[in-house]
Amino acid sequence: MVSKKALRILEYLTRVNPAKLQLYFRDREVANNSVVSGPIAIRLDGVNFGKVLKDFRKPRDVRVHDALINAGKVLMERFNALITYVASDEINLILNDVPYGGRVFKLVSVSASIASAHTSLSLGMPLYFDSRVVKLQGIGEAITYLIYRSRVCSNNYISQLFHNLTEGKRVTPPAKEMLAVIMECGRLDKVSDWEVLGSCVCWGQRTKCGVNPITGEKELVVRRKLVVRDNVAECISYLTRLRG
Numbered sequence: 001m002v003s004k005k006a007l008r009i010l011e012y013l014t015r016v017n018p019a020k021l022q023l024y025f026r027d028r029e030v031a032n033n034s035v036v037s038g039p040i041a042i043r044l045d046g047v048n049f050g051k052v053l054k055d056f057r058k059p060r061d062v063r064v065h066d067a068l069i070n071a072g073k074v075l076m077e078r079f080n081a082l083i084t085y086v087a088s089d090e091i092n093l094i095l096n097d098v099p100y101g102g103r104v105f106k107l108v109s110v111s112a113s114i115a116s117a118h119t120s121l122s123l124g125m126p127l128y129f130d131s132r133v134v135k136l137q138g139i140g141e142a143i144t145y146l147i148y149r150s151r152v153c154s155n156n157y158i159s160q161l162f163h164n165l166t167e168g169k170r171v172t173p174p175a176k177e178m179l180a181v182i183m184e185c186g187r188l189d190k191v192s193d194w195e196v197l198g199s200c201v202c203w204g205q206r207t208k209c210g211v212n213p214i215t216g217e218k219e220l221v222v223r224r225k226l227v228v229r230d231n232v233a234e235c236i237s238y239l240t241r242l243r244g
Contacts, residue, residue, distance in 0.1 A: 006193040007183075009233055010158075013151045014176040021148035030133045032105045038096040041134040041145050042079070042107060044115045046089030052127060059160040060195040064089075067122035071115045072201050073226050078114060082242065083235045085146055087153035087198025091115055091129075094142045094239065104133050139243040143236050150197060150232040157196045161187050193230045200235035201228050 002010075030036050049064075056064055065086065072084040072091045081093040093111070100106035108131035115129040136142050155175050162178040163170075165185055172178070182188060188196070204227035212219050229235075 002188045002191050002196060003193055003231075005233065006197055006231060007188075009150075009197060009231070010154060010179060011176075013147070013154055014174070014179055016147060016151045018148065018151045018155065021144070021151070025134055025145060025148060028134045028136070030104050030135050032108060034104045035102040036098060036104055036107075036133060036135055037102055038098045039082075039136045039139060039142055040095050040098060040107075041136055041142065042075075042081075042093040042095065042111050042131060043134065043149070044075075044091040044093075044111060044129040044131045046119075047128040047130055049089040049127070052125070053123075059157055060088075063123065065194060065199070067119045068115075069199055069201065069228060070122055071118040074118050075111060075114055076201055076226060079111070082142075082202075083238055084201040085149060085198060085232060085235050086201065087150060087232070088156060090149070090153070092146070092149055094136075094146075094235075096139075107131070107133055139239050143239050143243075146232060146235055146239070153198055154196050158182060197230070197232050199228055199230050200232055200238070201226055202234060202238045203227070 030040075053061070053064060068086045068089070068091055072086050072093075075081065075091065075093055076084045079093060079095055079099060080097060081095050083094050085092040085094075098107070100110070112129045112131040115131075116127060119129070120127045134145065136145060158175060158178050159172060161182045162172075165182065165187065203224050205222050206225045207220055207222055209218055210221040211217070
């Protein structure tokens with residue numbers, strides 16, 4: 001069942017204007033022959049996933065989601081990203097320090113190759129991603145970008161559930177109305193948070209016992225580790241703490 005926290009986020013997202021944010025962030029996309037500095041978002045979208053994955057569970061399949069999370073982890077380590085947000089068929093990375101000298105063609109080609117290779121291996125079939133770079137004006141705008149992408153992905157999910165209820169009628173009311181209908185009909189009772197709001201991959205810490213290379217004595221050491229949380233709010237909270 002969708003948690004109360006997730007429902008509050010969903011209700012908030014229905015009040016966000018996605019069309020306005022789409023126009024804004026489309027203007028922030030960087031041409032492939034450019035050089036960019038951080039912070040940036042790298043967005044990877046699955047190419048033709050709806051057709052290629054037609055035999056998987058709709059509208060979300062945990063196997064696909066887990067495959068994208070695994071690919072996102074590899075990307076996060078390779079690019080030293082701040083966070084990764086995975087929802088629907090897309091992977092979003094937020095970077096402050098940009099590798100490859102900021103060369104956009106390198107960022108998009110390498111990220112798309114990594115995502116395609118690891119997702120294909122996980123699911124046992126050839127799958128492809130396209131990639132784009134979005135220039136962000138600070139961590140605050142990175143938070144707005146995540147709200148925008150979660151609004152789009154959650155709306156797609158809610159819309160599919162709504163149209164399943166209405167037997168394919170193509171009249172699409174506002175998101176707030178669709179959410180109210182599917183909640184009233186109990187369509188979120190057996191849904192997990194990640195299905196509607198995606199998952200966040202961020203950096204955590206783990207403590208382990210190591211050996212001091214100088215003294216040879218055992219001591220506690222702290223290492224970074226990747227942590228997965230089934231809620232976009234975790235990504236937003238993480239970035240908010242970084243912003244201070």
